[in-house]
Amino acid sequence: MREFLDTGYYPLLPSNTLNELLEVMVATKESVFPVLNDNGHLLGIVREEHIRPFILNNQLRYQFIVEDFMGVGCQTIPPDATLQDAIKVFDSTHVWMLPVVDQASGRFLGFLNRAVIMDNYRQFMALF
Numbered sequence: 820m821r822e823f824l825d826t827g828y829y830p831l832l833p834s835n836t837l838n839e840l841l842e843v844m845v846a847t848k849e850s851v852f853p854v855l856n857d858n859g860h861l862l863g864i865v866r867e868e869h870i871r872p873f874i875l876n877n878q879l880r881y882q883f884i885v886e887d888f889m890g891v892g893c894q895t896i897p898p899d900a901t902l903q904d905a906i907k908v909f910d911s912t913h914v915w916m917l918p919v920v921d922q923a924s925g926r927f928l929g930f931l932n933r934a935v936i937m938d939n940y941r942q943f944m945a946l947f
Contacts, residue, residue, distance in 0.1 A: 820898065823936055825930045828929060829852055830927075831843070831885045832885065833863075836885075837870065837880050840888075841880065850866065850867040851916040860925045896917055915933045916933070
């Protein structure tokens, strides 16, 4: 499963302003962002749909922080899980990006992207 791990994420701090988050969104193509503490532990996830109503309101850009928008208690998966385990979690949670967290250290390692896994699965099945 490690070969599917996306480590090119853009971490946020809970104290980042909405404006800082919007600047990151403009500079990237990402729509899901991990919120980490100083030790790299996952505190939550911010999804584009969480902030969509605020994007065009310039007055609110400095009134809100990332912590106000992050979803907490999201389902995670360990790096040693199988692809079958990952697909089960994707199916049960209906998410497209699944955070991978090292259980021993508690550190966030990256995301599994459902679309990437399914594309690779389709390519593999086409060989048979």
